[in-house]
Amino acid sequence: MSTPVHDYLEDLHTRVAQDDSGVVADYIPELALADRSSFGIALATVDGALYEAGDTRLPFTIQSISKPLTFAMALEAHGEMVRERVGVEPTGEAFNAIDLEPLNPLVNAGAILTRSLLGANPEPSLLQGYGAFAGRELSIDDRVRESESHTADRNRAIAHLLRGAGRIDGDPDEIVECYIAQCSVLVDCRDLAVIAATLAAGGRNPITGRRAASSDTVRDVLSVMATAGMYDAAGDWLYDVGLPAKSGVAGGVIAVLPGRLGIGVFSPPLDDRGNSVRGVGVCQELSQSLDLHMFKHAHRGPSPVRRTFTLAEMTSKRQREPAVAARIARDGARARAFELQGDLGFAEAERVTRAVLDAPAELVVLDLRRVRDVHEAAVALLAGLGDRVSALSAAPDELAHAMNVQPFEELDRALEFFEDRLTGDTVAPALLSVRDHAVLREVPAADLASLEGLLEHRFFAAGDYVMRAGEAVTELLLITRGVVSETVGLAGGGIRRVATVTAGMTIGELALLGGGQRIGDARADTEVECYALPADALSGLRELDANLRAVLLRNLLGIVAARSVRMREDLATLAD
């Protein structure tokens, strides 16, 4: 499908294809057979989108792009010891330099040393490790492996020097064979993009969703790729392109924009440093024309505080009696909600602490429904807000524990809790005489008796359905005891509370008056008593004194209008 990103890649492909310079590697005979005109570009994002242009499904050998993957596997297996054994200094020398100082895992000597840390002959686990990055099962090209094995004298020399220097333990020839096998793993350009995107995503493969390496390992791998990935002068690549990258002698290149995306390029002709000419060209273009240089890409993301509001601006779905609602409106500014979004690291948590401290309120709730991950540093910082925050909603357990505040599953419930705190309103259901119900206000005493003949008394146990979604509504329920919650089903599954009503309030008025069906269920939270008023009493179809009908309708209008005014305020708050 043509998309703007795809169109961009096609255009980039056309432009960079014009550079036909470079020489296909021939020191390994099998590599010399590559078609110099093959050229593919693939881009994968940290959330799993994949774009391709050109020859992205042609297999070729991974060669030195295996080095950061083996380094990652060694770090996973041995941790910081790897850095002490191998080093991380860019050498500024050719990839096959024979010097042992300085060393890093991305030049041959360091890569052979790194490979030795994984032991001899474990190809299956190596293929598994690489496959976790690529997101599919990989295999080895035996012809290339044999061809490389016949021309591996220099690497054998390096391995022997390494053992001579006491830096590897095993048999040098065996280790070189293992190293050649890792270089002979077959990949395509799309695989490279997925590998790069896995590094961009902190080690979690965005296609499979499975973790290929820890974020600490990826931090270390990217650090070395940033200075030593392109056999280049260490400062030049970071300055010109600013993307951690790695090239292979078969013509592959990966480049990583951390947190965003990964690039894979395949084009066999190499420049005199041994990097794919077009691979370098694509990286330069992306960095310059798309501002993907990691020090240019430093623009600010959306605030971690998605929205903040007080109870004076928006309340819970719990409907309140007018006097209680008035108290909430008056005192609501003393309670404030902060809806957070995105991952929270130290810098985001700092903004959250500042927002909380800058907007003083007695009661504060942080809502983490839209937060995916709370890093350790953020937990530590937010813990310091423990005495300024009274509640959390949809928060991970360790955060609630560290902050030592009351956790709620939903923000709505935390708001209700705050309202109760502010007003002292009790959940305990009062028993109301139906004569005192708001719908019957100002009904003359003489009319009450005839009206009571129409009202049907109902009782529900806690958990009973009072009305069900889809039912035609033919009566209005006047609640005289207990608590009823109305919910709607969500498109993505689950339900959401839209209202909780108590004695003195009604159920069914909107569907009744709009002439429709129930949208959601109404269920009794507690034991509930209520009186059902038939719809036709209000419409005039059933004989009822016209004056009485007008009083009932006016009362209902007052109730519905008051609720509408509040909804309109909520809408204004939410739209802001």
Added chain:
Amino acid sequence: MSTPVHDYLEDLHTRVAQDDSGVVADYIPELALADRSSFGIALATVDGALYEAGDTRLPFTIQSISKPLTFAMALEAHGEMVRERVGVEPTGEAFNAIDLEPLNPLVNAGAILTRSLLGANPEPSLLQGYGAFAGRELSIDDRVRESESHTADRNRAIAHLLRGAGRIDGDPDEIVECYIAQCSVLVDCRDLAVIAATLAAGGRNPITGRRAASSDTVRDVLSVMATAGMYDAAGDWLYDVGLPAKSGVAGGVIAVLPGRLGIGVFSPPLDDRGNSVRGVGVCQELSQSLDLHMFKHAHRGPSPVRRTFTLAEMTSKRQREPAVAARIARDGARARAFELQGDLGFAEAERVTRAVLDAPAELVVLDLRRVRDVHEAAVALLAGLGDRVSALSAAPDELAHAMNVQPFEELDRALEFFEDRLTGDTVAPALLSVRDHAVLREVPAADLASLEGLLEHRFFAAGDYVMRAGEAVTELLLITRGVVSETVGLAGGGIRRVATVTAGMTIGELALLGGGQRIGDARADTEVECYALPADALSGLRELDANLRAVLLRNLLGIVAARSVRMREDLATLAD
């Protein structure tokens, strides 16, 4: 004020203060007078928060931290030529190495060369340039300057070598004096944090809000700081700390987390590489315990798509007749809005294009009200969506131009435009007989005549106030011609539309029925005719046939209930 971040810095200060190793620089006699126990840490964020612990207001000389600032000024003045003249390779050598290859702007030889590009003796402009980074007026410490001048033999030798190699044009001794002057600029620890935060913010000083350098310049400066800032082996600092940084021999250190924050540290004792022992310790702690390593900090931010919904889920504030509203509910899924947030670069624009293409709709609007900046690469990418997007709201002109779609000031207006497109509803005000008004539906013909005696005919010209905010509402207006818009004032200034109503609809029903005052204004968009029904006719205070009153109230209830149902749906959409 104690805040969690401040508490963290105080704690960090206490921990790092325990390391009393290192030697105060004494090769410049004046520096040897520094109190080795002075120690300050300051942290500034890209949005202008500042935290301090310890001795953050003690003045000291900037020394080599001047180098990236002079480099920035040279880049601003001369662009890419600077890189060709100076180079960007880390040297791996001592800061005062006399070798001329490789060179970079952060070792003495490269810094003297860089300084020479700004011409001789322009201290005032230099102080101005540095001051833009620090956010205040700076001055030179003449005692240090003189002291350094007496011990500058090595730098003079370097300058002469540079001229001998044909790399500088001016008088070597003069240039060295200028270089010593730049090293003698007085700063405090807080200044360093602001300088670092200015670099973190892409060149815009977060305290003054003024730009100190372009984002391209900052990209180049950070690139060199990443590999060559700490006189360290180039790979080690990036690997261990992963923050572009620079130290000065007086004990200052700056470190930058791009896009997030800047750190300033002051502590005179130096390690054997010439970096402040505690300055390095603080950077290591921040990187490790707070995960501020730039390759660790790659977690995902909030999505650039803040919310998306169709017209079936939420409509404009234009109230529609029931038949039109039903058509919108039926066909509304064909029109979709995307509310975007944060700055948009290439990677964010990619996510936006994907979201748009994955949710096919005939009519698409992108709302940029919460977007601060749209980078060039994002404009180019979004332009490719031109045939899939029909409208933009709150978008910069260049984006609307590149996409060639209709711009709207507010999303609400774009939604209304889509509704008109979907339904063919016209804005042209129909003239309605008051007898056909929805409030008078089913009123018996015999009653209409007596009712008309109560109704007062009103006329408004376009722009007239129909009702004003704060007014007590004593009548219900039945619109028979024209268009009226209701607005509310926003806390931050400006107004927002809450409803637009037309012939057959009402004004004032909520305030009337809730018994209150107008919250916002209602103004005529076109010529308007309407009929005013006194409130006391509905309440029963004014003599009116009870049957007739009941019919009117029932009609009004139907209208208000239908609107409430829609508001409840909008609330569910917005809360999602």
